[in-house]
Amino acid sequence: MRIxxxxxxxxxxxxxxxxxxxxLPRLLPGDPFLAIYGEEALLNMTxxxxxxxxxxxxxxxxxxxxxxxxxxxxxxxxLGWSYFFQAPVLSVIxxxxxxxxLLSGSALVLxxxxxxxxxxxxxxxxxxxxxxxxxTGLMALGGIPDFFIGALLLLAFAVHWPLFPLGGAVxxxxxxxxxxLGADVLRHLALPLASLFAVRxxxxxxxxxxTVVGLLGSPFIRTARAKGCSAAAIRYRHIGRxxxxxxxxxxxxxxxxxxxxxxxxxxxxxxxxxxxxxxxALSARDYxxxxxxxxxxxxxxxxTNFLVDSLYPILDARVRKTCTSATxxx
Amino acid sequence: xxxxxxxxxxxxxxxVLKDISLQVRPGETLAVIGESGAGKTTLALSVLGLASGARxxxxxxxxxxxxxxxxxxxxxxxxxxLAIVLQSGGEVLHPLVTILDQVAEAVTVHFPVSRDAxxxxxxxxxxxxGLRAGRQNExxxxxxxxxxxxxxxxxxxxxxxxxxxxxxPTAALDPxxxxxxxxxxxxxxxxxxxxxxxxxxxxxxxxxxRVAVLYAGRILESGPCRDVFAAPRxxxxxxxxxxxxxxxxxxxxxRIPGRTVRNAPGCPFHPRCTQKTAVCAERVPExxxxxxxxxxxxxxxxxxIPCLEVTGxxxxxxxxxxxxxxxxxxxxxxxxxxxxxxxxGKTTLARTLMGLLPADAGQVVLEGNTGIPRKQFYEYIQxxxxxxxxxxxxxxxxxxxxxxxxxxxxxxSAAEREALxxxxxxxxxxxxxxxFLGRYPHQISGGEAQRVAVARSLVxxxxxxxxxxxxxxxxAGAQASVVRLLLELQERRGLALLFITHDLAxxxxxxxxxxxxxxxxxxxxxxxxxVFAAPRxxxxxxxxDxxxxxxxx
Numbered sequence: 047m048r049i050x051x052x053x054x055x056x057x058x059x060x061x062x063x064x065x066x067x068x069x070l071p072r073l074l075p076g077d078p079f080l081a082i083y084g085e086e087a088l089l090n091m092t093x094x095x096x097x098x099x100x101x102x103x104x105x106x107x108x109x110x111x112x113x114x115x116x117x118x119x120x121x122x123x124x125l126g127w128s129y130f131f132q133a134p135v136l137s138v139i140x141x142x143x144x145x146x147x148l149l150s151g152s153a154l155v156l157x158x159x160x161x162x163x164x165x166x167x168x169x170x171x172x173x174x175x176x177x178x179x180x181x182t183g184l185m186a187l188g189g190i191p192d193f194f195i196g197a198l199l200l201l202a203f204a205v206h207w208p209l210f211p212l213g214g215a216v217x218x219x220x221x222x223x224x225x226x227l228g229a230d231v232l233r234h235l236a237l238p239l240a241s242l243f244a245v246r247x248x249x250x251x252x253x254x255x256x257t258v259v260g261l262l263g264s265p266f267i268r269t270a271r272a273k274g275c276s277a278a279a280i281r282y283r284h285i286g287r288x289x290x291x292x293x294x295x296x297x298x299x300x301x302x303x304x305x306x307x308x309x310x311x312x313x314x315x316x317x318x319x320x321x322x323x324x325x326x327a328l329s330a331r332d333y334x335x336x337x338x339x340x341x342x343x344x345x346x347x348x349x350t351n352f353l354v355d356s357l358y359p360i361l362d363a364r365v366r367k368t369c370t371s372a373t374x375x376x
Numbered sequence: 377x378x379x380x381x382x383x384x385x386x387x388x389x390x391x392v393l394k395d396i397s398l399q400v401r402p403g404e405t406l407a408v409i410g411e412s413g414a415g416k417t418t419l420a421l422s423v424l425g426l427a428s429g430a431r432x433x434x435x436x437x438x439x440x441x442x443x444x445x446x447x448x449x450x451x452x453x454x455x456x457x458l459a460i461v462l463q464s465g466g467e468v469l470h471p472l473v474t475i476l477d478q479v480a481e482a483v484t485v486h487f488p489v490s491r492d493a494x495x496x497x498x499x500x501x502x503x504x505x506g507l508r509a510g511r512q513n514e515x516x517x518x519x520x521x522x523x524x525x526x527x528x529x530x531x532x533x534x535x536x537x538x539x540x541x542x543x544x545p546t547a548a549l550d551p552x553x554x555x556x557x558x559x560x561x562x563x564x565x566x567x568x569x570x571x572x573x574x575x576x577x578x579x580x581x582x583x584x585x586r587v588a589v590l591y592a593g594r595i596l597e598s599g600p601c602r603d604v605f606a607a608p609r610x611x612x613x614x615x616x617x618x619x620x621x622x623x624x625x626x627x628x629x630x631r632i633p634g635r636t637v638r639n640a641p642g643c644p645f646h647p648r649c650t651q652k653t654a655v656c657a658e659r660v661p662e663x664x665x666x667x668x669x670x671x672x673x674x675x676x677x678x679x680x681i682p683c684l685e686v687t688g689x690x691x692x693x694x695x696x697x698x699x700x701x702x703x704x705x706x707x708x709x710x711x712x713x714x715x716x717x718x719x720x721g722k723t724t725l726a727r728t729l730m731g732l733l734p735a736d737a738g739q740v741v742l743e744g745n746t747g748i749p750r751k752q753f754y755e756y757i758q759x760x761x762x763x764x765x766x767x768x769x770x771x772x773x774x775x776x777x778x779x780x781x782x783x784x785x786x787x788x789s790a791a792e793r794e795a796l797x798x799x800x801x802x803x804x805x806x807x808x809x810x811x812f813l814g815r816y817p818h819q820i821s822g823g824e825a826q827r828v829a830v831a832r833s834l835v836x837x838x839x840x841x842x843x844x845x846x847x848x849x850x851x852a853g854a855q856a857s858v859v860r861l862l863l864e865l866q867e868r869r870g871l872a873l874l875f876i877t878h879d880l881a882x883x884x885x886x887x888x889x890x891x892x893x894x895x896x897x898x899x900x901x902x903x904x905x906x907v908f909a910a911p912r913x914x915x916x917x918x919x920x921d922x923x924x925x926x927x928x929x
Contacts, residue, residue: 264466264467265462265463265465265466265467265468266467266468266469266470266471268421268426268462268468269462269468269469269470269528269531270470271426271451271454272424272426272454272455272459272460272462272532273454273455273481273482273485273531274451274452274453274454274455274456274482274485274486275451275481275485276451276485279485283481284470287470287472287473288470288471288472361472362471362472363471363472363474363515363517364471364472364515364517
């Protein structure tokens with residue numbers, strides 16, 4: 047029941063968002079061709095290419111047919127032609143996306159895990175020296191923008207003490223394979239990951255700590271103590287368990303921010319991910335590519351929200367109840 | 377067995393529990409009753425070391441000292457040897473875990489058993505508590521209050537502990553769930569030592585063997601449950617019972633005057649007590665055992681004092697006995713109803729008590745004293761008569777009527793007397809303006825006249841008022857307001873009322889105890905609830921059957 051409702055909700059959102067990609071260029075004053083491809087691309091285009099594009103987008107047809115053509119293309123995976131890379135947008139994105147997923151995915155997982163544990167430990171021992179120290183430290187860390195931390199890390203560990211490479215995702219023409227390649231990838235990943243991790247860590251930590259402190263006075267904590275549960279069991283099985291829900295919610299919400307953070311950090315470290323691609327597309331005014339990147343971003347955010355929404359009932363039985371009763375009423 | 381000795385718990389500088397000494401033997405349930413803020417929950421939590429306050433004194437469980445034991449050490453005892461059923465409500469159960477798993481956790485925490493074995497054990501215990509298998513895999517929010525209470529009980533009992541502490545296990549339950557939980561507790565706690573913390577006197581009576589009354593962190597009274605509830609010795613215990621609506625007590629609910637004063641010097645209850653003396657504010661009364669009956673009371677005055685003790689009173693008119701062998705004890709702050717038909721000797725008894733008629737035999741003792749001089753006697757005991765129209769002199773104004781006793785006893789200066797007259801009139805809710813003060817009895821209504829009579833009897837601040845058919849001449853409205861007034865004075869001043877009436881329906885509403893008089897003899901006496909609900913003597917039944925009923929049922 048719930049899954050069906052979620053699917054309908056997200057399907058609708060997806061339809062609307064994709065359609066916006068069609069509608070927006072046509073809402074702009076002037077030629078939709080211009081709006082889609084931009085003036086500079088036009089200058090570099092031969093009349094033949096232009097004609098091919100116009101016919102492929104059905105720009106010479108009525109609006110209804112244009113819409114149908116747009117959707118057909120989308121369904122085929124045709125996001126347009128990147129004239130900067132001289133390749134289909136989809137394959138360009140396909141080359142860059144995995145690096146971004148590696149960077150932001152590991153940043154998300156590691157920071158959530160570490161922030162959660164630090165938050166639980168800190169909150170459960172509120173007022174202790176450990177708590178005061180980590181609270182102050184991470185609060186300060188959370189206030190610094192990720193690209194600034196990135197710049198500092200870069201200066202310190204790649205320039206001053208060249209422990210890590212300056213940029214990139216792998217050593218170009220290194221000819222490595224197997225374990226060596228893996229180690230090389232990790233070495234390149236370390237600094238951008240550290241700067242994303244640091245900022246995300248603070249926000250997860252602060253949220254977890256606040257949630258845990260709020261839960262400390264809950265009657266069920268006293269029940270757990272009365273049962274004879276150990277301090278660690280109370281911290282994780284009882285408090286931590288109850289704190290998971292808000293953490294999951296904000297982790298989902300933060301993904302959009304992480305996406306933005308990734309852009310800056312990738313540009314800074316020259317990491318060949320979506321951020322770097324976005325930067326290139328922007329400076330080259332490669333509109334189809336930009337649109338494609340935004341579409342992928344939107345899809346990522348939608349997908350994570352969907353994931354978090356599907357997680358809710360597993361994390362909290364009370365959500366299960368409200369959802370089924372709401373569906374029953376319908 | 378649990379032995380608590382001189383336990384005090386301090387939160388900062390605030391002592392929440394002071395010198396608590398209690399014993400609970402195996403197989404015994406001790407109820408600790410009291411109002412919110414008395415320290416009940418702190419006591420419950422302190423036993424397990426779950427209260428955050430600092431403990432001093434000693435808590436022995438089977439000879440092992442619990443105070444000062446390390447947290448890790450206590451942890452291994454909690455849930456295994458001493459368990460607590462925490463106050464239900466809010467999220468006392470983890471909202472995200474099924475009941476079965478929560479009960480099973482209590483097993484796995486202490487014993488190296490598999491998860492499945494623990495679940496099986498938890499399932500059996502839950503079933504024993506009346507939670508069938510289909511409900512055991514539910515989350516707390518899907519259970520009713522009664523089911524949650526059963527789950528908490530199962531969690532406490534699953535490891536078969538020696539001592540169980542229960543904190544308000546019946547709070548917020550509907551009557552049927554409450555009755556079921558009480559019955560369950562009665563059987564389940566039979567082989568354990570149990571400490572039942574509750575403000576629900578009914579639950580305490582249903583489950584406990586003994587009871588201790590907690591007030592402002594101190595125990596004021598303890599004893600066998602049945603005895604303490606039937607005949608409370610401490611004024612606070614009685615006040616608590618009077619404030620509790622019970623099917624067996626037909627008297628109107630009565631407030632406990634004043635409010636709890638924290639850290640009052642001396643007896644904690646003295647700011648609200650109506651029989652306090654100077655020593656009550658100075659020294660803390662010890663909880664003294666009162667003999668072989670297992671009862672103890674912490675009161676400098678030895679408990680509620682008997683104001684009036686009459687033994688073997690007899691009176692004859694021309695060798696016709698009118699009163700024979702009358703024994704009456706009237707306690708401070710209680711209403712004793714004296715009922716019987718006309719000619720049963722009620723008024724004669726009142727007049728003999730007041731010394732208006734000489735007694736032929738017997739003794740009248742006032743607060744332990746005999747042979748009190750007449751004048752002093754009337755400062756202690758006053759009477760309000762049947763017909764205010766006849767009782768009040770029609771030659772005196774309202775002011776003069778109320779002031780006369782002060783004049784007779786030579787109390788204070790003229791100004792003080794005047795002030796006292798005004799204050800007393802205000803107390804009986806009469807106007808104290810010049811117009812009213814200057815009126816004569818025939819110029820005021822019957823209800824007002826009766827209030828003037830009450831004011832007159834109150835102005836000397838007596839401890840006892842004998843009210844002889846004080847409302848029989850009044851309509852129901854005026855009667856209700858005079859009766860309410862007397863009961864309020866009882867709450868405020870601890871007035872003892874000997875309420876003489878032939879109206880049993882009225883007696884039922886105002887009295888704590890009742891005496892039935894037939895032809896000058898006491899044929900039945902006892903707590904009002906018992907006498908009116910289950911009269912033993914045929915004469916009492918006849919009197920009750922004769923009452924016409926408005927509602928026909």
